[in-house]
Amino acid sequence: MQIEEIKPRLSFWQIWNMSFGFLGIQFAFALQGGFMSRIFQTLGAEKDDIPILWLAAPLTGLIIQPIVGYLSDRTWHPILGRRRPFFFIGAVFSTIALFFAPYSSALWMAASSLWILDASINISMEPFRALVADKLPDSQRSYGFVVQTLIIGIGTWIASNLPWFMTKIGVPNTAAAGVVPDSVKFAFGIGAIVLFTSILYTILTTKEYPPDNLKKFEKEKAASKGFLKGIKEIFENILDMPKVMLKLGVVQFFSWFAFFTMWTYATPAITEHIFKATDTASLAYNNAADSVGNYLGTYGLISMFFALILAFVTSKVKINRKLVHMLSLISGGIGFISIFYITEPWMLHLCFALVGIAWASILSMPYAMLSSSVDPNKMGIYMGIFNMFIVIPQIIASVGGITTTYKFLFGDEVIYTMVLAGTSLILAGFANLLITDRNATHDG
Known part of the structure; x- marks a missing residue:
């Protein structure tokens, strides 16, 4: 890893290129x-059963993310570098899972597709942060x-509107009972293409800094080889995490x-409460x-504009990250x-x-707060x-945390999930x- 003080400042387009793969990740x-x-509701899931169908995805992320982070810290390929090999592996499997998810004919198939998709996205996602x-x-x-958030906002807005847009251009948005409409299938297919091509773009346009001392790096990597050694190191780092991180x-x-509550319940809550359709x-x-x-695309669109404002401000002046984050989260809570x-x-x-x-x-x-508080190596x-x-929190939400909490605090109507999300x-x-x-x- 390069010494912090000698890293050159990068231009907007250099930063854009190295983050562009997040467009595809956010599509997914x-x-x-x-x-x-x-899709779950179309295949017959009851509203209160939906969170448990999401359970495998965060469980897999809990296991995969630290392992991928550990491995990427110890990876150096003369062509692909440190993080980009993981971009590519995640892109391949994410693309396949995203394409086939809406073709599921049973709940177990849809839940399995979600599991594979989320696991594959996790392989690519955190190396992008690193x-x-x-x-x-x-x-x-x-x-x-x-x-990076600006690109994520663009992806959120476009992808969230894809089924609506498909319907507007004549693709059917209804199908026989238990069959996912073509508008959703087309949207997922387009998303799969965007995911793969955007990550490939970052791989081809971005170079990584090699370790300062490659021989020392290889020696340390060889000394840490072995599954049990790796697991031990991961647990040691968990136990020794910086206080800021905790x-x-x-x-x-x-x-x-809050956001997992939105993803799992926004469709049933809003279609029932606002549109009276069940x-x-x-x-x-x-x-x-x-x-x-x-x-939902609106929150992606506004996040894009807000990120543009933040990008302009942070390129000119230093900001109080904590204050910005606190006020932003409270605003979102009021929205929910x-x-x-x-x-x-x-x-x-x-x-x-x-x-x-x-x-x-x-x-x-x-x-930004975390990266300024941990060992760069x-x-x-x-x-x-x-x-x-x-x-x-997604695991807790999946095993009954959302259902139990909103019914206990507010009432039985599914719209109260949005009140719970806002409170959180x-x-x-x-x-x-x-x-x-x-x-x-x-900022430093």
């Missing part, structure tokens, strides 16, 4: 987040993660519990489900809660605009371990007050 995430619950920290000096970290973990827990084979339901994807109170469908755009502000911050500020493994604070996001906002390390909270 937006399609699975916006439409897998629709690459930003690898390539940029500390003074550009916020800027780098914000540019405090950020609290913020991440409530943030990702028959998954009906035209009314499928039109409403397309509209939900359109409204507002869904319960609105009276017209168009108002959902306003609600999800606030959610988009939170999403832009979630995808940039925590990683362990960037990959710490990024992987940090993912624990993303997948653990506001708690995440205030949890930022735990972070006091100036190296984390301010």
Whole structure:
């Protein structure tokens, strides 16, 4: 790894190229987040059974992310570098899973597709986070993660609107009972193509810095060979994680519990509460489900514009990352809660605009704070371990955390899941007050 002080500042387009693969990753995430619950319902799942069908995905991420981070820290290929081999492996399997997911004819097939898709995305995703920290000096970290978020926002907006757009150009959005409509199948197929080509673009346009001392690097890698040694090292790093990382973990827990709640319940909650449509084979339901994807696209669009603003600001001045993140998360929480109170469908755009502000911050500020607080030689493994604070809330949510909590706190109507998501996001906002390390909270 290059010494921090001698890393050159990169241009906007250099940062854009090395983050462009996230366009495809976000296509996959937006399609699975916006439409897998629709697929599950189409195949006969009850609303309260949907979270458990998502369980395998975060469980796999919990295992894969630290391992991939550990391995990528110890990888050096003379052509592909350190992180890019993992980009390619993840891209191949993600593309296959994304293409075939909407062709599932049974719930177990759809759940398996989601599991393979999420596991494959995880292989590519955190090395992308580590690459930003690898390539940029500390003074550009916020800027780098914000540019990455800009690309993610573009991907979220386009992918979330794909089934709606397919319907507008004449692709059928209804099918026989138990069959996923062609509009969704076409959208997932386009997403698979975008995923592979965008990651390939980053691989071909981005070079990585070699280790400062390649002989020493190879010697240390050889000394750490062996499965049990690797597992031991991972657990040692978990136990020795920096305090800043643990405090950020609290913020991440409530943030990702909120968004997992949205991904699993937004379609059933909004189609039922706002559009009064519950028959998954009906035209009314499928039109409403397309509209939900359109409204979800709003949070991607706004996250893109908010990221543009942050990119401009962070390229000119130093920011207080903690304050930006706290206010952004609280805004998103208000957006989620507002869904319960609105009276017209168009108002959902306003609600999800606030959610988009939170999403832009979630995808940039925590990683900027973390990358300034950990050993750069362990960037990959710490990024992987940090993912624990993303997948653990999803696991808890999947095994009944959402259903039990919203019914206990608010009531039996599924729309209360959005109130729960908002409450969780506001708690995440205030949890930022735990972070006091100036190296984390301010640009270098």
